[in-house]
Amino acid sequence: MLLDLNDYRNDMKRCARCSICKWPPLAQMKSWRFSQNCPAISRFNFHAYSGGGRMALGLALAEGKLDEADEELSNIVYRCTACGACDSSCKYNSELEVLWPIYATRARLVGAGCFREEHGPIIESLRREDNPLMKSKSERGRWAEGLDVKDLSKGGQAEVIYHAGCLYSFDPELSKVARETVTLLRSAGVEVGIRGAQESCCGSMAFQLGFQGEFIKFAESNIDDWNALGARKVVTSCACGFGIMKAVYPLLGKKMKFEVVHISQYLDELIREGKLQLSKKIPLRVTYHDPCNLGRKSEEYVPWKGTEKKVLGQLIVREPEKTVHRGWEGVYDPPRDVIRAVPGINFVEMERIREYAWCCGAGGGVKTTMDDFALWTAGERIAEAQSVGAEAIVTACSWCERNLRDAAAAQGKKMQVLDIVELVKQAR
């Protein structure tokens, strides 16, 4: 069992309601306009929607003080992209878990059957079609038709396996990125294989919505398949997949005989080794949007079990020492280095970056079931990119790209949204 709300009772009790979870640390703030970090509290402006508010709800649930079946409770719990910004801000000077109690609250509600009806078809689609998008699994490998790449669903093994992810596989606009990724890797001399129609979801959506049982099935099946295929390296473009494989898969206790690598890390490595050379000038002023699952949420999570002692009347000392996930170890530099390697590019940072980046708005099932909230959140990010004069936002996550593109189109904003692979392809 991964998510038990009772494991976080002490963290939830110790939340001092200081509201630091609502803002990036003071030293990181650059302007009032972009000084918030949590899309839910910024949009709905009521404490329950913040990290601290969610801790209070979780504690009340764990102590049996709240009716699990209340629909308004479900609205609050799921109007959150589970981006983890609250967690990183809180841990700037504390050791409390904030994000995992949010996950555990959802798992608690789901276990009681109090999930949102709109999540039913997503989970049903995962069970039937191995993807959360209600697409037929037989169409999964179509993005690779005509490509010179080893399809492992037809037999064979490969040391490097490319996992495209659900959205890159099925979204007609984004599947171009998956094709370009394979072409780039092949041109760099990487013998890459794909799982074609047998590739399945990483389970991230199920995990984030609280459907832990469903998540475990996907995670275990993926680990078994990659081990059996002889993989030494699993490369993915899907930041959600990367985050869950790095942070949560190891908790299942199965031996992972492979390394999980995000495409931005692999491109960076190939460029450094001179296997990919970028020669075309791209005179564009771009900024980079940190996907939450590639950044602060990709640190391997080590659950803490032990004893807590109060010393000097107020300080909590833990034995054994707790591994604190502050978001510092996320993948931040490789994508930036790739962008800087593009000739002629003018790279400029936004105000909220790295572990304190503003979420794109698509995570935690929000894009699928509350698109208005997702688009508003993305609109805020586009405004931030515009404020630094960027002509394009480069990112490295299919869900971020989909949502930022949709928001730019819906709000009539002139802003290109590029996958890092597209940028590299253009510079070749």
Place this chain on the structure above:
Amino acid sequence: MQVIVCLKQILDPEMPSGSFHLDPNRKRAVPPPGTPPVLSPFDENALEAALRLKDGQGAKVIAVSLGDKLARAVVKKPLSAGADELVLLEDPEWEDLDHFASARVLAAAIRKIGEFDLILTGRQAADWDAGLVGSALAEELGLGCVTLARKIEVVKDKVRVERVAPDGYEVVEALRPCVVTVDSELGELRQITMPGIFAAKKKPIQEWKPADLKLASPAPARCELVDLYLPKRETVCEIIGGESPEEAALKLADKLLEKCPA
């Protein structure tokens, strides 16, 4: 035509093995967090049968669920799939009823609904797999019952059912109204869509208690759960050695004879 479908909320039979534990005092399986209850898959087959009749011949479909603490997101699924009404029989008194008591409550609810041409259930609930409620319901209502349907058609005053048999299927006709239990061969429930979910929010839901059905007290249980446990499997491994393979073989033979004397 009015079709009533009975659907049971159960623990997810596809939850990862080993993830649940047993509560020995209450004699029940306790799922881990993050594993929601589901509708019994065979009952979903029954709902699909009803919706196909609705699509083909026109019918009003009423879904009925019985139990306690029914999860709304689970039991409202029939409305999202296309059923027209939902009747929830929900009361602490109706938690963990045995098969015959369940049939009695369902029969009372169906009598209260009044008008019906066909009652559908799954061939069995995927928790206890007893397969009794459909037949017991027919008995309570004094109706004919056809089990294990893989296809259902309504032809004038009759229901024609293709019934699963070990070596194929047989065609059975019954006068309506009657009860039909549905097999998985009929097909999975159709995919729920977001428009379906939003349409369902406007559909009527009735919640009935024992007093609404004029049921004075729960029927005495005819089945008693004596014990619920996970079978223990113990494996003991002993390495039998020897100076040579022959010596090891002799020792093994002696050991086997000792354990299983001729």
